[in-house]
Amino acid sequence: MLWVPALRPRFARAWPGEEGLDPSLLFKVLCTAKHTAGETAGDMRDLDKALADITAIRSQMARDAEFQGYGPVTVAATGVLALAAGGVQVLWLPEPAAGTFSYLALWVATAALSIVLVGIEMVARSRRIHSGLADEMIHAATEQFIPAGVAGALLTVVLYRFAPESLWMLPGLWQIVFSLGFLACCRSLPRPMFAVGVWYLGTGLAMLAFANGARAFAPWAMAGPFGVGQLMMAGILYRGGAIHAEEA
Numbered sequence: 001m002l003w004v005p006a007l008r009p010r011f012a013r014a015w016p017g018e019e020g021l022d023p024s025l026l027f028k029v030l031c032t033a034k035h036t037a038g039e040t041a042g043d044m045r046d047l048d049k050a051l052a053d054i055t056a057i058r059s060q061m062a063r064d065a066e067f068q069g070y071g072p073v074t075v076a077a078t079g080v081l082a083l084a085a086g087g088v089q090v091l092w093l094p095e096p097a098a099g100t101f102s103y104l105a106l107w108v109a110t111a112a113l114s115i116v117l118v119g120i121e122m123v124a125r126s127r128r129i130h131s132g133l134a135d136e137m138i139h140a141a142t143e144q145f146i147p148a149g150v151a152g153a154l155l156t157v158v159l160y161r162f163a164p165e166s167l168w169m170l171p172g173l174w175q176i177v178f179s180l181g182f183l184a185c186c187r188s189l190p191r192p193m194f195a196v197g198v199w200y201l202g203t204g205l206a207m208l209a210f211a212n213g214a215r216a217f218a219p220w221a222m223a224g225p226f227g228v229g230q231l232m233m234a235g236i237l238y239r240g241g242a243i244h245a246e247e248a
Contacts, residue, residue, distance in 0.1 A: 067141040067188040069126040070118065072237040078114040079230030085110040086223025096217035100167050103217055104160065107174075114230075141188050148181025168216035175204030175225055190240040196233045200225065 085106060089096060096103040122141075126134040152174055159166050179200035186193050203225035211221050 067137055068129045069122040070237055071121045072234040074117050074121045076234035079227045082226035083223050086219035089219040097214040144184035145181040148177050152177040168213055171216050171221045172204045172207030175200045192236045199229050
């Protein structure tokens with residue numbers, strides 16, 4: 001070890017009254033520190049992998065469990081809200097084809113209010129019922145629906161801005177897009193919910209086939225499908241809640 005004598009002057013007389021620091025001791029300390037650092041890095045990698053595995057397990061449990069965050073009363077309220085919006089359209093917008101902006105504003109506001117109501121109760125119920133898995137359950141229940149919602153919003157903007165002559169298709173397209181998002185979420189909901197998705201798909205196709213032109217903007221074209229569909233969903237949720245209560 002030819003480097004040892006060369007190190008001695010540098011570390012000699014490190015403290016007053018001492019004869020100097022032995023370079024061999026310094027070498028041992030450095031080796032020990034390097035070995036300890038390597039073990040620490042390995043432990044951190046193991047810890048990160050364990051945390052990632054736990055997160056994956058929790059996500060899978062949330063996907064496989066039935067989501068109970070939707071409350072029947074709030075969902076029924078959104079159905080009543082759709083029927084009320086149809087009544088408002090009858091009173092304040094007798095010729096919606098001539099005022100498409102007001103028509104869109106009415107139904108977009110109705111949809112936004114419904115989303116807010118359902119979202120608030122969904123978070124509260126999930127934290128009460130699903131406890132520690134609440135965040136994962138909410139994420140699993142909504143992640144499939146978000147792309148459909150974004151597609152519906154963008155479709156509305158594009159048709160209004162670039163193809164206003166095709167706006168009559170919006171009621172039917174809204175129902176079809178909603179059905180696709182809803183059906184994608186059905187795996188975490190009670191099995192009868194599949195019928196609600198089929199309902200919206202059928203009404204959307206019927207609107208495109210039979211409610212052409214100005215008839216597509218009639219109040220019943222939106223109030224009927226969404227009012228009935230949401231009330232149907234509320235009934236299924238109520239029955240499912242009663243079954244869970246009996247099992248508990």
